[in-house]
Amino acid sequence: MRSALNLMTLWWIFEIFTLPRLADAQCRASDEVCEYWLHVEHRLTMMRGREAVYAQEGQLYMWDDVTASQPINVSEVITADGWEGPRLVIAVNGSIPGPPIEVRFRARVGAQICGETVNIMHN
DSSP, rough: OOOOHHHHHHHHHHHHHHSOOOOSSSSOTSSSSSEEEEEEEEETTEEEEEEEEETTTTTTETTTTOOSSSSSSSGGGGGOSSSSSSSEEEOOOOOOOOOOOOOOOTOOEEEEEEOEEEEEOOO
């Protein structure tokens, strides 16, 4: 069964498209239509795949590397919000924040959004 994007996620994606971003993007200044592909999913911070990592002296290590002998690449881990325990976050294209989106004034924007989040509503 496909999971649906919840309203909070839709609002968040709307904010991505309406806020100006200054960074490299997939859209050129001459493009009339800018298309983006967004993969929205829940991810856990401080995890590499299904295994926990920990931080020590500015490096990340697998949870079972007690001697801190083999640091891992920080680009493989979402490190947001501390390191003492994994936290559930919404990632776009595998990262937080999601990819920068830059669109020239009056250009049309198209988005393909694959949502793999659980439909959760908060009061």
